[in-house]
Amino acid sequence: MAERKCQGADCANDAGTLQCPTCLKIGLNDSFFCSQDCFKKNWNQHKALHKSAQGKTPDGIIHKIIPPKVVTKLDPVTGLYNPFPSYSFTGPVRPVYPLSAKRSVPKSIKHPDWAQTGIPKGERRLSRTKIDILDAKGQEAMRKVCRLAREVLDITAAELKPGITTDYLDEVCHKACIERDSYPSPLNYNLFPKSLCTSPNEVVCHGIPDQRVLLDGDILNLDISLYHDGYHADVNETYYVGDRAKADPDSVRVVETTRECLDMAIALIKPGTLIREFGKVIEQHAESRNCSVIKTWGGQGINTEFHPPPWIPHYAQSKAVGTCKPGMTFTIEPILTLGRPWEVYWPDDWTNATVDGKWTAQFGGC
Numbered sequence: 001m002a003e004r005k006c007q008g009a010d011c012a013n014d015a016g017t018l019q020c021p022t023c024l025k026i027g028l029n030d031s032f033f034c035s036q037d038c039f040k041k042n043w044n045q046h047k048a049l050h051k052s053a054q055g056k057t058p059d060g061i062i063h064k065i066i067p068p069k070v071v072t073k074l075d076p077v078t079g080l081y082n083p084f085p086s087y088s089f090t091g092p093v094r095p096v097y098p099l100s101a102k103r104s105v106p107k108s109i110k111h112p113d114w115a116q117t118g119i120p121k122g123e124r125r126l127s128r129t130k131i132d133i134l135d136a137k138g139q140e141a142m143r144k145v146c147r148l149a150r151e152v153l154d155i156t157a158a159e160l161k162p163g164i165t166t167d168y169l170d171e172v173c174h175k176a177c178i179e180r181d182s183y184p185s186p187l188n189y190n191l192f193p194k195s196l197c198t199s200p201n202e203v204v205c206h207g208i209p210d211q212r213v214l215l216d217g218d219i220l221n222l223d224i225s226l227y228h229d230g231y232h233a234d235v236n237e238t239y240y241v242g243d244r245a246k247a248d249p250d251s252v253r254v255v256e257t258t259r260e261c262l263d264m265a266i267a268l269i270k271p272g273t274l275i276r277e278f279g280k281v282i283e284q285h286a287e288s289r290n291c292s293v294i295k296t297w298g299g300q301g302i303n304t305e306f307h308p309p310p311w312i313p314h315y316a317q318s319k320a321v322g323t324c325k326p327g328m329t330f331t332i333e334p335i336l337t338l339g340r341p342w343e344v345y346w347p348d349d350w351t352n353a354t355v356d357g358k359w360t361a362q363f364g365g366c
Contacts, residue, residue, distance in 0.1 A: 005296060005311065006034035008042040011319075014128060074098075080211050084347045091202035091357030095348065096211040100167050103174045103195060105183050112183060112227050112306070118191040123305050131301060131309050133327035141231045142303065142329050145182075146366055149233035152176040153224045156196070162216040162242045166198035169222065170209035177226050185225035185232050185306055192350060197223035197236075201359050204294055204335055204343050204352040216242030219251050221362045225306070232306045234331050238361040250338055251359065257289040258336045258361040261314075265332045275310055275322040282334045283316040292341040294360065296352075299331040302366045333364020 006013045007020075015032030018039060023031035033039040074081050083097045105111065114120045134142065156173045174195040177184045184195035192208075199207035199221040200214070206223075214220065223236035238255050240246045264285055265278040283293050299312030310322045314334040339358025346353065354360055 005298065006038060007031055007296070008033055008038040011038055011042075013038070087347055089346075089357075090344060090353055090355055093201050093203060093353070094212070095208070095346065095351070096165075096213075099193060099208070099210055100170075102193060103171070103187070105178065105187070109178065109181055109183050110227065110230065112185065112189075112232075114189050115183065115187070118188050120189060120306065123307055126305060126308050128309050131322060131325075131328060132303050133325060134303060134329060135327070138231070138303065139327060139329075141229055142233070142366070145226065145228040145231045145233040146235070148180045148182055148228055149224055149226050149235045150365075152180065152182075152226060153222060153235050153237065156222055156224065157237065157239055160214070160220065160239050160241060162214055162218075165211050165213055166200070166207070166209040166220075167211055169198060170194045170196055173222075173224055180226070180228065182226040182228040185227045185234070186223075189306065196225075197221070199223065199351075199360075199362070200241075202354045202357045204337070204354060204360050205297055205362060206350045206352050208348060208350055214241045217244035217248065217251075218242070219245050219255060219359060219361060221360075223362070223364075227306075230304055232302050232304070233366055234302055234306075234333070235365045236333060237363055253289060254291055254336055254338050254359055255361045257286060257291050258334055259363050261285050261334045261336065262332060262363040262365070265314075265334070269324060271324055271326055273324040275312060275324065276318050276320045278332055279313040279318050279320070280316045282314045286334075286336050291336040291338060294335040294337055294341050294343065296343060297333075297335055299333050299364065301328070301330045303329050329366060331364055331366040333362060335360055335362040 006015045013034035016034050018033045020031035080096050082094050113122050152173060155176045156169055159172050174184055186192050187195045194209045197206050198209045199205050200218050218241040219238055220241055221236055221238040225232060225234040245251050261282045264281045268277055286293050293315045295315045298314050301308040301310055311320060312330055312332055313320050337354050337358050337360040339354055339356040342355040343352050344355050
């Protein structure tokens with residue numbers, strides 16, 4: 001899972017509790033900044049988002065944010081419902097509730113510190129400038145947990161087909177983690193309710209598995225993280241659902257370009273590579289295929305904590321500091337879109353979707 005970053009342009013800091021008051025008034029709930037100074041510095045650029053959210057866009061596209069109304073009335077036939085019927089979704093994907101009950105993890109499996117409270121206390125105590133260097137034992141532990149995560153991703157993806165629900169995929173992922181004596185890292189992380197993230201079509205990231213049935217023609221990102229023997233792994237890929245998706249040129253363009261961006265960035269990894277170099281090659285290749293990089297989300301360190309430093313931007317001309325060194329472990333997980341690189345949050349405070357409803361893809365690993 002990606003962590004929330006400051007909305008300041010080229011700011012590599014984590015977001016604090018400071019939110020833009022104008023965004024709160026108009027229903028944009030994720031405009032967090034690291035400091036008052038950063039907020040003031042970025043005001044002229046940031047305020048353009050207010051116009052977009054209120055329908056005042058230069059291209060004439062209306063994206064008016066309406067405060068959501070949560071309902072609990074079930075469809076008498078299916079028992080399903082949309083929990084946010086008054087929300088102006090930017091694309092065709094809708095949440096389908098009720099969510100299934102929280103899945104349990106045996107006490108015999110080592111749990112991360114947020115398993116009970118939802119609060120990642122260890123992460124919150126981290127220095128944002130201190131990058132861990134793993135010894136030989138730690139590196140081998142990371143290799144093992146990454147192999148397990150890849151196995152779980154492959155097992156879950158093998159179940160993909162039109163007609164199944166993303167909640168079913170969550171069940172498959174959860175079971176596969178347990179079978180490997182691993183805790184699914186997203187479960188209860190900052191109160192996230194499920195064991196993996198499922199992000200279809202225009203959903204950028206952090207989609208919550210629910211009762212929505214996958215359709216022939218969808219694309220779907222599976223973001224799987226697990227915790228084994230004290231270490232985390234984080235892997236994700238975007239898949240075609242059915243033959244119609246594979247035959248759609250735009251779907252293929254965004255999916256395959258994103259896959260290539262990850263491969264090109266991985267090819268740069270070696271001692272001495274500047275962290276900012278990854279974003280240069282990613283954005284250059286994305287633009288060559290008429291795709292845009294979603295800049296809000298990036299890669300990050302990963303080891304005994306889920307989201308330690310460093311921050312890994314996926315765009316060019318970032319101010320990210322740091323150099324690759326032996327023993328560093330981190331993720332690279334670019335997200336590209338066919339449209340404009342702006343996002344909005346659904347009222348569940350997790351699901352992040354493109355502001356214009358254009359489709360996205362993500363690939364990543366550690």
